Amino acid sequence: MAYHAVPIVALPLIQNALRQPETWNSDWEKITQTVDRVQSPSDLVASAAFQLRAYPSTMDEFFLEYPTMLGRLCHVQAWLTVDALQYFVSEDLEAKWMSASPELRGKHVLIGISNACSIAKNLHDTRTYCGRELRLARLQNDGRALLDLLDTVMVEGTSHLRKEGTMSDLTDAVAEGILKVPGKPRYVPHPTWDAFANARERLTATDTEKLALGNILVLRTKLICHIIHFTIRSFLGLELPEITVTKHRKRKMPAEALSIQAFGAAFMEQTLGPAGAKAVAKDNKEAFKERQSKRKEHCSYAGCSIVNDDSVKYPRCKKCWENMRREVLYCSVECQKADWKLNHKTICGRALTFDAVSKPVLAPRPTVKPPAVGAYVPSKVLLLQIAALSKHPKIDYFIMGELNDSVDLDFPDPEAQGLFRKCRDKAMTTGDRLSVAIMAHFLCWMTMDAHCIAKGATSSVIVRQLKKEYGFDELHRAVAEMQERQNRDPFKRPVLLTSMSPQNWMKFCRGMNVTRQVVLE
Ligand SMILES: [Zn+2]
Ligand SMILES: [Zn+2]
Numbered sequence: 001m002a003y004h005a006v007p008i009v010a011l012p013l014i015q016n017a018l019r020q021p022e023t024w025n026s027d028w029e030k031i032t033q034t035v036d037r038v039q040s041p042s043d044l045v046a047s048a049a050f051q052l053r054a055y056p057s058t059m060d061e062f063f064l065e066y067p068t069m070l071g072r073l074c075h076v077q078a079w080l081t082v083d084a085l086q087y088f089v090s091e092d093l094e095a096k097w098m099s100a101s102p103e104l105r106g107k108h109v110l111i112g113i114s115n116a117c118s119i120a121k122n123l124h125d126t127r128t129y130c131g132r133e134l135r136l137a138r139l140q141n142d143g144r145a146l147l148d149l150l151d152t153v154m155v156e157g158t159s160h161l162r163k164e165g166t167m168s169d170l171t172d173a174v175a176e177g178i179l180k181v182p183g184k185p186r187y188v189p190h191p192t193w194d195a196f197a198n199a200r201e202r203l204t205a206t207d208t209e210k211l212a213l214g215n216i217l218v219l220r221t222k223l224i225c226h227i228i229h230f231t232i233r234s235f236l237g238l239e240l241p242e243i244t245v246t247k248h249r250k251r252k253m254p255a256e257a258l259s260i261q262a263f264g265a266a267f268m269e270q271t272l273g274p275a276g277a278k279a280v281a282k283d284n285k286e287a288f289k290e291r292q293s294k295r296k297e298h299c300s301y302a303g304c305s306i307v308n309d310d311s312v313k314y315p316r317c318k319k320c321w322e323n324m325r326r327e328v329l330y331c332s333v334e335c336q337k338a339d340w341k342l343n344h345k346t347i348c349g350r351a352l353t354f355d356a357v358s359k360p361v362l363a364p365r366p367t368v369k370p371p372a373v374g375a376y377v378p379s380k381v382l383l384l385q386i387a388a389l390s391k392h393p394k395i396d397y398f399i400m401g402e403l404n405d406s407v408d409l410d411f412p413d414p415e416a417q418g419l420f421r422k423c424r425d426k427a428m429t430t431g432d433r434l435s436v437a438i439m440a441h442f443l444c445w446m447t448m449d450a451h452c453i454a455k456g457a458t459s460s461v462i463v464r465q466l467k468k469e470y471g472f473d474e475l476h477r478a479v480a481e482m483q484e485r486q487n488r489d490p491f492k493r494p495v496l497l498t499s500m501s502p503q504n505w506m507k508f509c510r511g512m513n514v515t516r517q518v519v520l521e
Contacts, residue, residue: 010271013280014124015287017114025110025136032131041196044129048212054260061248062211063352064326067343067359069218070185071302075501076222078181079241080229081155082503085170085179086491088162091236098143100235106140112231116223120245120291123226126219133188133224150228152188153221155179170506179503181303188221207354214358238490242499244307247295249327300328301335301342306418307499311426319349332418378428382469386428396420397443399457400465407457409443413508419496431470433478440466440475441482442496444518459518476520483518 012027052062087093097105113134117124127134139145151159158179161169173179187194197213205213230240268277297308300317308314308331317328317336328344330336340348347356378386388398392408396417399407411417420442427435443466444459452458459479467475482495489498492514493505500508 010268011125011128013284013287014118014121014291015283017118017124021110021114025113028127029131029135032128032134041193045196045209045213045216048216049206049209051260052208052212052215059208060324060326060352062215063354063357064328064347066211066214066218066354066357067347068300068302069215069222070358073185073218073222073225074182075302076225076229077153077185078155078179078503079501080150080153080225081158082170082179082501082506083229083241084150084154084232085158085161085165086167086502087232087236089165089167089170093232093236094147094162097147097232097235100143102140105143105146105235106136108231108235109136109139109146109227111234112227112229115230115234115240116226119226119243121288122219123223126216126223129193129216129220130223132190134227146228146231149188149224150232153186153225153228155182156186181503185218185221187217188224190220193217193220210354210358214354244296244298245291245294246298247292249297249329297329299331299335300344301330301339303338303342304331304335306331306422309426311430317344317348323349324351334414378431379469379471381465382428385469397424399443399447399452399462407447407452407455409447411446415500415504416497416508419499423496427470433472436466436470436472437475437478437482438495441479441486441518442494444479444520445483445486445494445516448516448518459520463520479518479520487517 011031012024016024052059084093113136117127133149154162158173161173161179165173170179193216197217226241226243233240265277265281268280271277272280297310297314298304299306299308299314314329314331317326317330320326320328328348330339336344343357343359346359350356385398389395395408395410397409397420399409411420420439423435423439423442426432427439440463443462447453447457447462448459463475463479467473472478486492486494489495491502491505492509493500497505497508
């Protein structure tokens with residue numbers, strides 16, 4: 001194969017990002033400078049395409065993942081936009097950032113870069129393609145640099161809100177659909193790459209090259225979005241965003257990939273000596289294991305925010321599995337249907353092409369799951385609850401009011417309902433304490449309106465009932481703790497909804513007093 005040598009450089013190790021951020025960062029900056037000087041985009045794409053081609057049996061997986069990657073990037077951008085706009089409006093982010101000292105900005109930029117790069121190995125290595133944007137000195141000395149970068153990736157048509165918006169303008173923008181998950185991502189512009197990508201469109205590139213370039217552009221933009229997000233949250237003293245990486249069920253390592261690994265090992269031995277190479281290999285293996293252990297299975301529908309905590313086995317698309325041995329997993333029939341409409345019908349069970357997988361993706365659609373009973377032995381009162389719920393699948397929970405009048409709760413918002421049912425089903429099938437506490441707090445918090453209270457479904461009644469159902473004597477204290485956790489959340493989301501994207505949460509809590517407190521006598 002006429003594959004020409006791209007200068008091989010050993011990239012900094014992902015596990016060093018958090019261990020020694022300064023050294024790790026300056027190693028990166030040296031490399032990206034060389035890369036910018038020595039490698040042309042076509043070299044890099046050729047190199048990336050070579051890597052893809054080396055995995056012939058998983059080429060199909062790369063194609064299959066591409067629309068999901070596009071979809072997830074759209075979500076990351078919408079999430080960043082809503083967060084950032086809120087900070088501009090309510091925290092005066094722009095003025096604070098611009099007037100901060102370069103040292104202070106630099107400190108948080110480094111936290112942002114090192115944490116975002118630690119999310120996943122492919123994101124980390126994508127820093128190779130962000131040499132221009134991710135220079136620490138520039139981001140810390142020029143306050144505008146980060147804000148300008150943010151402007152390039154925010155959802156289109158929202159920048160006016162940054163300057164003169166109020167919180168209620170933001171809520172309106174969500175309700176009016178101005179601020180929503182976009183159908184396609186906005187890429188961070190890059191003169192050389194963009195010219196190259198356009199040329200590629202016109203020229204005859206192979207599907208593998210198109211995919212390699214597509215991957216680079218998506219990952220590059222995603223990394224930069226995460227870095228901005230982490231940096232501004234850190235700067236404002238807020239918790240860093242939580243990002244879960246998809247766990248794949250099984251991945252075979254083809255012989256070609258193993259040979260690349262062997263080549264890498266030989267290279268390490270040459271540069272570090274046998275003992276050094278061995279130590280690095282061991283460290284890499286442990287770091288890999290640790291990252292792997294944090295991964296969670298995701299539903300294949302990009303609009304689904306539910307993460308599988310291994311409590312259930314997601315069923316897979318039958319045709320994809322039978323025809324192509326493809327793992328396309330869905331958390332529910334609803335997600336499968338939604339994904340089918342969006343893009344799956346054009347790719348289901350078929351060999352893939354770049355055109356078929358690069359269609360725009362659309363807004364999210366939440367999910368509902370039926371209750372299930374497992375190995376845990378529920379109390380008698382809980383069995384009554386379960387029986388009542390299975391008779392009335394539309395109801396999410398029955399509360400026995402003080403007047404012996406049952407209050408049937410159903411949550412109209414599909415995402416909240418999905419999260420509630422997931423938590424509820426875990427509580428019911430395993431008796432898991434945390435799930436019971438989260439659910440109890442959510443039920444109390446949601447029923448603080450006149451209608452429920454009139455029927456006797458007060459917080460105390462609810463907690464007393466769940467205490468009996470789950471045999472959980474300390475539930476009072478646990479619920480109070482959940483309220484404290486809610487108070488600490490920057491958006492005042494109840495713990496049950498902390499995985500809900502801020503834009504959906506803003507839609508959800510419209511007209512609600514989010515600072516109301518569950519108080520138990
Ligand atoms: Zn789903
Ligand atoms: Zn399928």
